[in-house]
Amino acid sequence: MTTVEATGFFQDAPRLRDEWEDDLALQRYLERVLPADVRADITPALAEMGLLAATELKDLADAIDTREGEPRHVPFDAWGNRVDRVEPHPGWERMAEVAARHGVIATGYERAHGPWSRVHQFALAYLYGPSSALFSCPLAMTDGAAKTLLGSGDRELIDRAVPRLTSRDPDAFWTSGQWMTERTGGSDVGRSETVAVQDGGVWRLSGTKWFTSAITSQMALTLARPEGNDAGGRGLAMFYVEVRDEDGRLNNLRVVRLKDKLGTKQLPTAELALDGTVAHLVGPPSSGTRNIAPMLTITRLWNSIIAASGTRRGLALARDYARRREAFGGHLIDNPLHQTTLAWLRVQHEASLQLAFHAALLLGREEAGEASEQERLALRLLLPVTKLLTAKQAVAAASEAIESFGGAGYVEDTHLPVLLRDAQVLPIWEGTTNVLSMDALRAIGTEETVTAYAAEVRRAAETATDDALAGVGKLAVDAVDHASAWLVRALDGGPDIIAHGARRFAVTLGRALQAALLVAQGQHDLDVHGDRRAAAVARRFADEGIDVLDEPGRTAAADAALARDEAL
Template sequence: MGTVEETGFFQDPPRLHDEWAEDLALQRYLERVLPADVHEAVVPSLAEMGHLAATDLKTWSDAMDQPSEEPRLRGFDAWGNRVDEVETSPYWRRIAAVAHEHGVVATGYERANGAYSRVHQFALAYLFAPSSALYSCPLAMTDGAAKTLLVHGERDLVERAVPRLTSRDPATAWTSGQWMTERAGGSDVGRSETVARAEGPLWRLTGTKWFTSAVTADMALTLARPEGNGPGGRGLAMFYVEVRDDGGRLNDLRVLRLKSKLGTRQMPTAELALDGTLAHLVGPPADGTRNITPMLTVTRLWNAVTAASGLRRGLALARDYARRREAFQGALVDQPLHQATLAWLRVQHEASLQLAFRAVELLGRDEAGVATEREQQVLRLLLPITKLTTGKQAVAGASEALEAFGGAGYIEDTHLPQLLRDAQVLPIWEGTTNVLALDVLRALADGDLLAAYVEEVRRAAAAATSPATATVAELALDAADHATMWVTQAADAGQAALQHGARRLAMTLGRSLQAALLAAQAQHDLDVHGDGRAVAVAQRFAAEGLDLLEAPGERRAQDAALARDEPLPVPGAG
């Protein structure tokens, strides 16, 4: 006879079924933007990845979500030789093989579908990322390194590295790291202390890299200051480094330690000491922060797509659980208040998907040589806006998704806390929200980018022709137009006023385009499917508020005093 514990109630956990078949938002988006022949060509690979994401990849990723499977640093061999070998889980290697074989990077460079190749590639990445145990991070840097090397056109490095970085063969495929962060600098990369000394045609790098993701990579792009160069970012140069030589020995570098992180625990992140590391100069021996921009273009886009996919995963699990969980005399999914929560999650997901993939579209057009000058301008401004907007949405969405499970969402071996732990890095990696907001300000000083961006909002809004979708589109245009006015007014008020409102400006621009794109998608769904679900999503998103701007400088003195913990005058006192 069983005990009470063995025979009592056990909650059925949430399950994934098929991440492609059940992602209506991704399906309808691709249907809207892809030509029919391209759509037909790419769907089989997406369907295969969607199945893997719900089955094998998810199983392996969950298996890695425990301390015994986290990366370990073996500093020395049995005879006392320093080896600095980072040992990773066999599941990590299985996940890597799937990524390479299915072309999660390669698809973007094979260009089988011309300007739409990036859309195909990032749709694969979107399906892959939530079940990848963060292998999406080394893939992002691999993609960024391939693009950066191609942009700079160093023939020997391109011929050696790019075929490996874009290979589908796990036996020959390389991954890349990105070594930028140092103790002195952090987000202020221009304070880098790593020194580069010329040695014939090559260079030797000496310094410490404080935060290096994917330390098991085969190569990396990094920044260092050539001897004699001046301070700041302009004094830095970009270098190509291979981590080990042909004999497997480290390239005059030491792995000081692996970082103990809040999230992304499955991925090895290390602190490195470069002790005369052999390197190749990429580009000119100065302006390194500008030269590494192609890398950041790609990695920030991966960040945004990963944010959208994380929101989708939280929604998928919460929705499935709501159908299985009985409470208050009914299934959670039938409780009106819980329905409102799931609806909110859906809105955040679809808004982030539309914005991230619009940036993907423009990158693909730019690389295919068919982007207009206006589209190139939009892309420059859209990348930081997309990354910061979706990063914030991902964290808020992951928090709500966990709460939808009650106490189970707080229990580590349900694998649900991983959603929030891993989401929290998305507003931090590749530039924090404030750093990117300042990047938006810098971009606005370069030509007529803001006007081009507002035209982009107008282009998307023009597709919304029904009364319901046009109302959302009008709100999007109002917010974008107000942003233009605000920039002029803030510039008159001074640089401090611009910086004080930079985050609200960037979020307003992001949300205005999200609303316009949601309206365009809603119009498509009405016209093609007679389905009003996307209309409801667009309306709910717009109702949350698109325009976050205040009068330039408003509350700046208050914020300064509150930040410094200084006294403020009594309101209304004479």
């Protein structure tokens, strides 16, 4: 049989070279915020992770991102025994090993660099995440569980779990799940139907957990309602669960099925039935939604960092492809219209990076006991705003990135569609955009919180000495001042008026701080390098618009009619 060789043109695939060396935005950010000795100390670790992410881990992630690489649920063994074994791709073990050995969790808890340790940790996570085949998800929950347990004061659980959750030894390292969502609703956890019954020195949980990510983790934190407690979130308590006993048997729970999802297909996400699952109470037997807040603080920040790094990955691949792709008599990179697309992607990336890492910076300062009261107040509002905004930017950027490849961006075996499939979960996990908008309003509490947040905007904006950057800084300050005034007027209109504008309020706060931080970065790059690239990013970001607010309630009646499809 004769084999006919294909001839003619073959397009080069996009390639990654070195995710640390090629990421000028990350390097310049760290140069701006870190002391020189800290930066010098952590750079080798970041360089090693950046190279791994572009080579071995990227190849492994591509191998996992296939139909054959999706996790498998084995409910029974050959003899009919219920085993509920979940088998992810074997490459997940390597992802876990790299995360442990490189301290992607441990760095945040060793605190070798004091208040800068979280920036170091999240720089590692940022480089690792896009090539981790979604192992970043269990890492986020692991980080959140460690922080939550440390804050609980429960010495027995801390001593048992935290050393494992923060270990650098792959053989000792544990990951954690987070079992919150039930059939009654995702974000409305107060409607939980899982019941907790005290049985001697332990509790037993019964109910269904509808959506549990990373079911292969060794432990989880979850919510349940102790018998006799009131309805709603205040009647829930937080519990610690180990998934299997020392003999590997499941802890009185069944894996009902694995979820068939739009994206994050590499990640084993299960529906669980708890039937007397042994658990340990963490904290008081009520107010569980409040007690689990430290976990949400961390997982929302991870979501933001992964959003920024995912946007960076789309930009890196699109830019490399544009240098290789010949069309219409030249390379795409030289086409003025395509240049605007790549420039827009760069702006989304750098805006997301600045906001997410600013949250990491303030968190590190708070954990080291060095944050001012103003910074602590600002952080409380910054976290939901950052998660909300970076997630939306990541989805838009992923869509634009795969479009820049034309038809190749829509073909699964190019491993480009995964950029969009996996980005789409970012505005959903850890609170949807609307839920986070309301969380931002709840985080305000008093006028002092908005004042503290506005001070962060001013501090960054006022670094500008360049006229163009000062102009962007003024727009940022004007936007946050308008948001503060809007809130006062909206409060007079009542809860429905506040809720109607909550999303635009949160977006305006986020974009104001993004603009101000881009100004600070632009001024730094001008002063240190004589380079106007970051200044151009700030200007282009401002041109997109910073303030998206209108008068409180101006369109509320029309929006209600349109939503209900009623006559106006």
